[in-house]
Amino acid sequence: DTAVSQTPKYLVTQMGNDKSIKCEQNLGHDTMYWYKQDSKKFLKIMFSYNNKELIINETVPNRFSPKSPDKAHLNLHINSLELGDSAVYFCASSHSQVTGELFFGEGSRLTVL
Amino acid sequence: KQEVTQIPAALSVPEGENLVLNCSFTDSAIYNLQWFRQDPGKGLTSLLLIQSSQREQTSGRLNASLDKSSGRSTLYIAASQPGDSATYLCAVPASGGSYIPTFGRGTSLIVHP
Numbered sequence: 470d471t472a473v474s475q476t477p478k479y480l481v482t483q484m485g486n487d488k489s490i491k492c493e494q495n496l497g498h499d500t501m502y503w504y505k506q507d508s509k510k511f512l513k514i515m516f517s518y519n520n521k522e523l524i525i526n527e528t529v530p531n532r533f534s535p536k537s538p539d540k541a542h543l544n545l546h547i548n549s550l551e552l553g554d555s556a557v558y559f560c561a562s563s564h565s566q567v568t569g570e571l572f573f574g575e576g577s578r579l580t581v582l
Numbered sequence: 583k584q585e586v587t588q589i590p591a592a593l594s595v596p597e598g599e600n601l602v603l604n605c606s607f608t609d610s611a612i613y614n615l616q617w618f619r620q621d622p623g624k625g626l627t628s629l630l631l632i633q634s635s636q637r638e639q640t641s642g643r644l645n646a647s648l649d650k651s652s653g654r655s656t657l658y659i660a661a662s663q664p665g666d667s668a669t670y671l672c673a674v675p676a677s678g679g680s681y682i683p684t685f686g687r688g689t690s691l692i693v694h695p
Contacts, residue, residue, distance in 0.1 A: 502682070510620075510669065512685040514676075524682060559625060571616055571673065571683055573626040 472496050475560050475574040482550060483582055490545045490577045492560030500569065501543035502561040503535060506576070512559070518543055547579075555581045584609045584676040588686035595693055601659040603689045605672035610653045613681065617646050617657050618671045620688070626671065630657070662693045 473494045500519040516535045517524040532548045557576045563569030585608045618626040630639045630646040638647040643660040669690045673683040
């Protein structure tokens with residue numbers, strides 16, 4: 470059973486399109502995250518979300534928005550895609566926002582043409 | 583703002599060597615520190631989680647230590663093997679109360695036979 474799963478694993482799309490990446494965790498965790506890994510492999514936080522609070526990295530363009538239908542899911546919506554959005558996007562979860570171990574999905578590689 | 587530095591950025595060693603990977607962070611008021619491994623094209627696999635009250639954690643050939651006061655953690659890999667080749671990342675909660683794990687840029691390790 471995959472603990473944190475993301476779909477799709479690969480996504481190729483044109484500039485200007487709108488796309489979504491889905492994330493689900495079956496660990497019963499309270500907090501979920503989206504990270505972006507750029508071409509230099511640096512992992513940068515985009516969002517952190519639990520059932521009480523959404524924390525947004527201020528550097529993330531408002532074309533990116535997280536949507537959480539329930540505690541086990543945190544989807545990433547991206548509007549008006551740009552070339553610079555090409556990256557690998559990782560979803561992660563932890564039991565506790567403060568002390569919990571972080572578990573990652575396999576990543577979703579987005580290519581914008 | 584928490585800043586995480588990993589040294590060295592890259593390491594290439596013959597099989598059998600004992601290795602030391604370093605992680606330093608600027609804000610020592612952390613709750614935990616986590617070490618990960620990332621294989622090319624894959625997600626992050628958690629190796630060790632050290633809570634702030636602990637000084638070290640061990641798993642097999644891996645040992646991680648934490649010195650909060652000096653803002654440092656060390657990952658020790660004993661008797662390295664080619665299968666240990668990967669990028670090793672450390673993550674600590676950001677400062678300012680957000681608790682979101684901030685990553686270093688990683689150490690890229692190659693162990694050759």
